Amino acid sequence: MVPLARLADxxxxxxxxLEYDSPATVLFQRASVSATGLVLAAAAWYATRGPEGSKPRAQLLFFLLVANSGLLLVDHIHFQYNGILLGIMVWSLLLAQERRYVASGILFAVLLNMKHLFAYMAPAYFVFLLRNHCLGGEAGAPPLQTFVARLSALGAAVVAVFAASLGPFIATGQLPQLLSRLFPFGRGLCHAYWAPNAWALYSFGDKVLAALLAKAGLMEKPVAHMAGGIVGTAKFAVLPQ
Known part of the structure; x- marks a missing residue:
């Protein structure tokens, strides 16, 4: 969207x-979020089209996908463009359902390059495409030549997406900089206070121990690092880093 953004401001x-928020910038962000969210709306329509589209369950599914209040609030306040990301993911799943496996793999590769946090789905996608496309799925294993041809075509399509996305960074020697920003390990696995997993409990335990030790006079009261809401290097007061 850079060419369009340049026209706007x-x-x-x-x-x-970093703190630039001109009216034209805010308008562009809001308009682009709304426009790209149509990708999810189109995917929802495609998923509920046909004879099933007139049934209440299909209509409810369409409404839940398109009018997700949490998604609307996050996208239109924080400008994260999750609508288009989820739309591409749904399109990829729909293509897989229609056994258009190469197209499904291409879309997932595009999704992964747009937001690397979808990498957790990559192993499942790889196994699914390997079994159903390369190995023939329920139809049984194809001849070796067919297997190699299918695997090569799928691999070439996925590699082409990554080459188009990462090629400019490689050519300009900026790939290490890109990787350091995609995987900022210095922030810690907790990544401020947002991670709803075991690392959040680990951070909570560190907070409790720090408060108890400070009250007992065994250490100074620590400065908040994990619950301040500011992205930065995570530092535990008591527990190991």
Missing amino acids: PKMLALSN
């Missing part, structure tokens, strides 16, 4: 303008 593209 070129100053928003300056890397140093």
